[in-house]
Amino acid sequence: xxxxxxxxxxxxxxxxxxxxxxxxxxxxxxxxxxxxxxxxxxxxxxxxxxxxxxxxxxxxxxxxxxxxxxxxxxxxxxxxxxxxxxxxxxxxxxxxxxxxxxxxxxxxxxxxxxxxxxxxxxxxxxxxxxxxxxxxxxxxxxxxxxxxxxxxxxxxxxxxxxxxxxxxxxxxxxxxxxxxxxxxxxxxxxxxxxxxxxxxxxxxxxxxxxxxxxxxxxxxxxxxxxxxxxxxxxxxxxxxxxxxxxxxxxxxxxxxxxxxxxxxxxxxxxxxxxxxxxxxxxxxxxxxxxxxxxxxxxxxxxxxxxxxxxxxxxxxxxxxxxxxxxxxxxxxxxxxxxxxxxxxxxxxxxxxxxxxxxxxxxxxxxxxxxxxxxxxxxxxxxxxxxxxxxxxxxxxxxxxxxxxxxxxxxxxxxxxxxxxxxxxxxxxxxxxxxxxxxxxxxxxxxxxxxxxxxxxxxx
Amino acid sequence: xxxxxxxxxxxxxxxxxxxxxxxxxxxxxxxxxxxxxxxxxxxxxxxxxxxxxxxxxxxxxxxxxxxxxxxxxxxxxxxxxxxxxxxxxxxxxxxxxxxxxxxxxxxxxxxxxxxxxxxxxxxxxxxxxxxxxxxxxxxxxxxxxxxxxxxxxx
Ligand SMILES: Cc1cc2nc3c(=O)[nH]c(=O)nc-3n(C[C@H](O)[C@H](O)[C@H](O)COP(=O)(O)O)c2cc1C
Ligand code: SF4
Ligand code: FES
Numbered sequence: 001x002x003x004x005x006x007x008x009x010x011x012x013x014x015x016x017x018x019x020x021x022x023x024x025x026x027x028x029x030x031x032x033x034x035x036x037x038x039x040x041x042x043x044x045x046x047x048x049x050x051x052x053x054x055x056x057x058x059x060x061x062x063x064x065x066x067x068x069x070x071x072x073x074x075x076x077x078x079x080x081x082x083x084x085x086x087x088x089x090x091x092x093x094x095x096x097x098x099x100x101x102x103x104x105x106x107x108x109x110x111x112x113x114x115x116x117x118x119x120x121x122x123x124x125x126x127x128x129x130x131x132x133x134x135x136x137x138x139x140x141x142x143x144x145x146x147x148x149x150x151x152x153x154x155x156x157x158x159x160x161x162x163x164x165x166x167x168x169x170x171x172x173x174x175x176x177x178x179x180x181x182x183x184x185x186x187x188x189x190x191x192x193x194x195x196x197x198x199x200x201x202x203x204x205x206x207x208x209x210x211x212x213x214x215x216x217x218x219x220x221x222x223x224x225x226x227x228x229x230x231x232x233x234x235x236x237x238x239x240x241x242x243x244x245x246x247x248x249x250x251x252x253x254x255x256x257x258x259x260x261x262x263x264x265x266x267x268x269x270x271x272x273x274x275x276x277x278x279x280x281x282x283x284x285x286x287x288x289x290x291x292x293x294x295x296x297x298x299x300x301x302x303x304x305x306x307x308x309x310x311x312x313x314x315x316x317x318x319x320x321x322x323x324x325x326x327x328x329x330x331x332x333x334x335x336x337x338x339x340x341x342x343x344x345x346x347x348x349x350x351x352x353x354x355x356x357x358x359x360x361x362x363x364x365x366x367x368x369x370x371x372x373x374x375x376x377x378x379x380x381x382x383x384x385x386x387x388x389x390x391x392x393x394x395x396x397x398x399x400x401x402x403x404x405x406x407x408x409x410x411x412x413x414x415x416x417x418x419x420x421x422x423x424x425x426x427x428x429x430x431x432x433x434x435x436x437x438x439x440x441x442x443x444x445x446x447x448x449x450x451x452x453x454x455x456x457x458x459x
Numbered sequence: 460x461x462x463x464x465x466x467x468x469x470x471x472x473x474x475x476x477x478x479x480x481x482x483x484x485x486x487x488x489x490x491x492x493x494x495x496x497x498x499x500x501x502x503x504x505x506x507x508x509x510x511x512x513x514x515x516x517x518x519x520x521x522x523x524x525x526x527x528x529x530x531x532x533x534x535x536x537x538x539x540x541x542x543x544x545x546x547x548x549x550x551x552x553x554x555x556x557x558x559x560x561x562x563x564x565x566x567x568x569x570x571x572x573x574x575x576x577x578x579x580x581x582x583x584x585x586x587x588x589x590x591x592x593x594x595x596x597x598x599x600x601x602x603x604x605x606x607x608x609x610x611x612x613x
Contacts, residue, residue, distance in 0.1 A: 110541045110580035141475070148488075148525045149581050151594040184475045189484055189523035192579065206476075206483035207515070208522040224477045267543035267584035274585055309542060309580075340584070342542055356545055360579055 028253065030277045031241040031261055032234070033121055040156070042163040045124040051169055053243035057132045058177040065136040069239065072247035073259050078104055078195075078232030079308065079337050080413075081258065081326045084239075088229060090219035091137040097226040101139040102204065102218075103130055105146040105233045106188060106195035110309035110360060111340030114263035115233040117275045119146075119153035122237070123160035127183070129239035131169060134181040137229050141182050144233075145200050148189040158185055192364040196412045197230040199366070210366050211412035234263055254279030255325035258336070264324065266292045268343040269299070280325040280336075284314075287324065288343055299345040303428070307337025309357050310417035312424035316346070334424070350432055354425045355383040361418035372415040375406040379422055386436050396433045400426050460504045465489040469508070479509040483519050487526055496527035524578075532567045532574035534612050537591040540577050543584030552588045553577055555602050559609060572613065 038044045045051070057065050070085025091099060103126070107115045118126050130142050146154050161183050164170045172180045186204050188194050194203045198212035201223050222228020238260055242250045251259045262280045264287055267273045271293030278291070284306065288294065295301055301316035306324070312334035314322065322328065326336045344353065362376035382399045385391040403419040403426075410416070426433065461469070468489070472482055486509060490501045497520050506513035520526045527535075538544075538553040553575075557563060560573050567574040583589040586598035590605070597608065 107582050108580065111543055111584050112580075113582040113584050116582055147582070148523070149591060152596065182475065184472075187484065187488060189487070190525035191523050203484065204476075204481060205478065206480040206509075206511075206519070208518050265585060267587060268546045273543075273587070305542070342546070342584070344546060348546065353542055353545065356540070356542055360541060363579065 028261070028279050032125055032237050032263065033117055033275065033277045039122050040120065040124070040160065042124060042160065042167060045122075049244070050124055050240075051128055051167075053240035054128050054131050054135075054169060055175060057135055057243050058175055058179060062136045062138060065132060065243070068247050069136070069242060070247075072242045072250040073257070074235065074238050074242060074250070075258055075260075075326065076232055077234035077238075077262070077338070079109065079310070081336060084231060084235055087219070087231070088133065088137050090217070091227050091229055092219070093138075095138070095227050098141070099137060099139045100223045100226060100228040101130060101134050101137060101142045102197070102200060102223070102228060102230045103142060103144045103233055103236055104195060104197065104200060104230055105144055105150070106192075106200060107150070107233075108147055108192040108195050109338050109340060110357070111265065111267060111305060111342045112308050112338040113265050113267070113340070114275050114338070116150060116153045117263065118233055118237050119150070119157045123157050124164065125240055126157075126233055126237045127160060127164050127169070129236040130183065131174070131181065132239050132243060133229070133231065133236055135174075135177075135179050137227075139181060139229070141184065143204050143223070144183065144185045145194070145204060146185060146187060147194075148187050151187075154185055154187055161185065191366075192360075193366045193412075193414060196414065199412070200230060201228060208366075210368055211414075213411055255281035255323065255327065258326040262324070262339050265338070265340045266343065267341070269296045269301075269345040269348070270294065270343050271296055281323045281328065284319050284322045284324055284341070287341060288319075292343075295343065295345050297345075299347065301343060302346045302348050303344045303350055305340075305342040305344075305421075306334050308340040309342075309360065310413075310420060311335050311337040312420050313350075313428055315428050350425060350429050351383065351386050351436060354421060355380065355387055357421050358383050358418070361414065365414060365418070369410040369415065371406045371409045372411075372418065375402050375415070376418045378402050379418065383422075386433060389436065389438065391433065391437050393434065393437045396426060396430065396437065460494075460501060461486070461489055461508070462493060465493070480511050480515070482509055483511065483516060484523075487516075487520060491526060496530045530567075530571075533572050534574070534592055536573055536575045537578040537581075538575070539579070539581050539583065539587070539589055539591075541580035541584075543580070544587040544589060547587040549588040552590060552600070552602065552605065556590070556605060556609075559606065573609075 036048055066085055066088045074084045076082045105115050134142050170183050191209045193199045194209040196211045199209040203209040218228040218230055253259050258280050261277050264276045266287055270288055276291055304314045305311055306329055322332055329336050358380040362380045365372045365376045367373040379402050382395050403422040406415045407419040486505050490497055502516045503513050506516045536556055540549040540553055556575055560568050562568055562575055564575055564577050581591055583596055583598050589598045
């Protein structure tokens with residue numbers, strides 16, 4: 001029987017040899033978006049070794065499962081890169097209250113379109129991973145939160161869940177192990193902020209998606225005050241392979257400190273935008289030029305957003321040698337985020353793009369914290385001034401000042417996510433702002449508007 | 460207000476959550492699926508059904524962008540203009556749809572057939588530009604294809 005993931009050598013092997021990247025990539029095989037046809041069907045999934053990882057895990061102790069995941073070094077794919085096994089170990093072993101697992105399929109970060117591929121092409125690898133995780137942390141219920149717009153993918157996943165129930169993989173006394181858990185899909189209704197884990201829990205509780213102040217963290221107080229773990233859909237989908245092949249095998253894939261296969265989503269001005277499963281740590285330029293057919297119309301690259309709209313931008317000249325993993329991107333001042341790469345060609349109006357991003361965060365701010373609610377609005381307004389040719393040299397510093405005052409001063413990371421793109425674009429493309437600024441400033445010296453400072457401190 | 464079938468679904472969902480309040484979003488979805496939008500009478504109904512304050516239901520309806528607080532056309536055209544779509548003609552698509560139907564963003568055609576709105580990233584960035592029509596995604600869509608689609612739906 002062939003194990004899930006053992007497909008014919010992927011295209012990467014050919015490519016890797018000619019580019020002389022580390023040898024281990026040659027051995028890379030996809031474990032999530034494999035080339036097996038009809039893998040979304042439970043029979044096919046079983047035929048290729050599906051649900052054997054669950055069987056194996058149920059024969060172990062929950063602690064041993066957590067240990068395996070810890071050692072594998074699997075890190076969260078939802079944006080923050082937090083070590084998954086470590087997060088699971090925060091769950092209390094004994095609890096008078098029920099425990100929950102929330103799978104995060106909100107997928108609303110602009111530039112991110114990977115989780116929907118899992119729902120469509122390999123839903124069972126996610127379901128199996130979620131069941132293993134539920135067993136490891138002792139969750140009696142798995143809530144799968146999916147953005148409301150993904151109606152089609154919700155329906156696809158529901159079919160898979162129903163099939164798994166029918167086969168006895170979900171429900172009471174799973175495979176005779178004595179372990180029971182249920183799985184319930186919860187449909188969001190259009191709010192980016194509900195991807196933030198505490199907002200997501202408030203949403204499943206049937207309320208407005210307001211993020212909660214942390215601590216307490218979800219492991220202490222999550223759904224209805226009960227111990228809860230939140231993980232991204234892709235993170236969870238990595239678990240079956242770890243159980244089947246062992247942590248040693250997994251931890252050797254890609255970048256040592258951030259190992260495993262990663263679903264990269266490349267969009268914008270590339271010839272062949274795609275979701276690609278490749279090891280962590282591939283060269284950004286390889287993703288763009290080799291895997292995605294290069295830039296449209298053979299143009300040069302002006303800028304790249306490496307990991308979804310919240311991450312800091314890179315200039316076209318900075319891309320050479322940059323690898324796509326948490327540590328490598330940190331070195332160049334940005335982050336892996338959701339691995340949603342957006343490529344902009346040399347003719348792109350970066351201020352226009354930044355304004356669109358600023359509009360997004362302003363629109364999506366839940367309004368709880370003053371710096372985020374007001375600051376995102378101000379940033380959008382100032383940027384719009386530049387688009388209208390009304391911006392001034394002072395506005396550049398004002399914009400930066402607003403961004404700096406949001407960063408770190410809010411309940412959740414949406415505030416930071418709104419500030420980072422602005423900070424990085426000003427840093428990297430200041431000249432563009434200066435070119436656009438009105439030449440006759442009305443104020444001779446930049447003065448901090450007093451009410452701005454006051455409002456910021458008045459959180 | 461809810462069909463028999465949906466009421467049965469509500470009963471089946473109840474044991475899956477610690478509170479009935481958790482059913483607010485699912486029940487609002489059912490209402491919208493049946494009636495196309497969520498009226499104040501509907502909010503009152505949901506509040507009574509789930510035994511939660513009507514202010515709570517109102518708070519939820521107004522927080523989430525997908526709940527329609529007024530009737531929308533038979534076809535709700537939602538054009539994404541976020542970054543990846545913008546870089547690939549999302550704004551042109553938006554303007555084209557509005558122009559062709561003779562409406563501004565947020566408006567409904569006089570025959571109540573089409574409503575056009577601009578939306579944030581729909582997770583279809585690799586197949587930009589795109590537009591959602593009710594529950595369906597139309598990806599990688601050209602202006603000619605939009606014309607054909609609108610023709611078919613008119
Ligand atoms: C504003 C905001 C939006 C987020 N959106 C998502 C999302 O759509 N999907 C997701 O998995 N994580 C999202 N996150 C991250 C979650 O809060 C959380 O870290 C993640 O789901 C944990 O899973 P992981 O450890 O497996 O990555 C978001 C965070 C913030 C601050
Ligand atoms: S940072 Fe913004 S989105 Fe997050 S809680 Fe505060 S106001 Fe809401
Ligand atoms: S930017 Fe339009 S779908 Fe993502």
